[in-house]
Amino acid sequence: MGAGHAHPLHLPGASPVHRLPAEVKIVAAFLGMVCVVATPREAFPVFGGYLALLAAIWAVARIPPGWIARRSVIEAPFVVLAVLLPITGGTPYVEWFGLSLSEPGLLGAWNILVKGTLGVLTSLTLAATTSLRDLLLGLQQLHVPGPIVTIVTLMLRYVDVIAAEAGRMRLARISRGHDPRFLWQAGATARGVGALFVRSYERGERVHLAMLSRGWTGDMPRLTDAVTTRSQWLMGLAPVAVAVALTVTGWSIT
Numbered sequence: 001m002g003a004g005h006a007h008p009l010h011l012p013g014a015s016p017v018h019r020l021p022a023e024v025k026i027v028a029a030f031l032g033m034v035c036v037v038a039t040p041r042e043a044f045p046v047f048g049g050y051l052a053l054l055a056a057i058w059a060v061a062r063i064p065p066g067w068i069a070r071r072s073v074i075e076a077p078f079v080v081l082a083v084l085l086p087i088t089g090g091t092p093y094v095e096w097f098g099l100s101l102s103e104p105g106l107l108g109a110w111n112i113l114v115k116g117t118l119g120v121l122t123s124l125t126l127a128a129t130t131s132l133r134d135l136l137l138g139l140q141q142l143h144v145p146g147p148i149v150t151i152v153t154l155m156l157r158y159v160d161v162i163a164a165e166a167g168r169m170r171l172a173r174i175s176r177g178h179d180p181r182f183l184w185q186a187g188a189t190a191r192g193v194g195a196l197f198v199r200s201y202e203r204g205e206r207v208h209l210a211m212l213s214r215g216w217t218g219d220m221p222r223l224t225d226a227v228t229t230r231s232q233w234l235m236g237l238a239p240v241a242v243a244v245a246l247t248v249t250g251w252s253i254t
Contacts, residue, residue, distance in 0.1 A: 009071065009127035016235070017061035017129045021228045022138025024236030029126045035243035036118045041111040043250030047118065053242055054121050061129050068124055078116040082109035132156050141228065146219040154207075162200050169196060 012018075017025075032050075039046055058065060086105040093100045130138070136156075139149050169192050178188055208216075 009124065010131050011063055011067065011128040012131075013062055013129070015061045015129070017057060020129075020236045021141070021226070021232055022130050022134040023141040024138075024228060024232055025126055025130055026135070026138045026142065028236050028240050029122050031237070031240045032243045033119055033122055035240070035247040036115055036122075039247050039250040040254040041107055041114075042254045046246050046250035046253075047114045049246045049249075050118050050243065051121075053239055053246070054118070054125060057125060057239060061125070063125065063128050067128070068121060071124055072117070072120050075116050075120045078112055082113040082116075085109040085112070141226075150219070158200075158203075158207075161203075162196070165199065166196055 036047075036050055039050075055065070058068065085108045086101040088102070088105065092103050094103050094106070095101075136149060136153055139152065173188060173192060178185060
């Protein structure tokens with residue numbers, strides 16, 4: 001299916017983290033985020049512990065912190081939401097540099113910001129150390145339902161195709177005098193998005209018919225029969241044990 005092409009969030013390497021089976025890293029990332037979400041928002045030092053744990057993993061995987069920082073801007077919408085909560089929250093209020101801010105809003109903003117940031121950093125760590133093909137292998141090894149694996153596979157395969165199609169449509173509009181900087185040309189941009197959706201839908205229909213004509217039965221073929229060893233599970237879940245300890249600490253200090 002060709003789903004093993006490189007993606008900008010993958011940082012190739014030969015570290016112990018890179019060599020771990022994908023299913024182990026997927027489970028570890030999921031359980032780690034469960035620990036983060038379960039931590040009380042008032043346990044401020046514990047979240048620093050989670051960050052230190054991730055930093056240790058980056059050091060082992062040889063992931064530069066700057067590489068992570070540049071790609072973590074994807075959480076910007078959550079930051080905007082977090083900034084609004086102290087202003088729109090309810091009583092009681094606290095004074096800060098002449099501003100009256102909601103105390104529950106401040107805690108809510110902190111909760112969204114710190115847990116969202118840790119979730120983004122965890123996802124980036126997983127993506128940096130695991131190729132797309134390995135992620136799909138991991139999903140299969142974890143017995144994720146076949147239709148979900150199929151959808152993810154096709155999405156990863158054709159996201160670059162659709163992005164290239166959007167780029168060609170943009171160049172075609174510009175060559176015909178379109179200037180996307182002007183607000184009154186937003187209509188042309190919106191129509192371009194609609195045309196891209198229609199063309200993508202038609203492409204999907206053609207691909208589906210081609211797959212059926214080649215014997216597609218609705219399930220992705222099994223890509224590997226490798227068995228994950230106990231030592232690999234123990235190594236991959238060791239950070240989860242630390243995260244669980246941090247969660248328990250968080251509940252004990254609040």
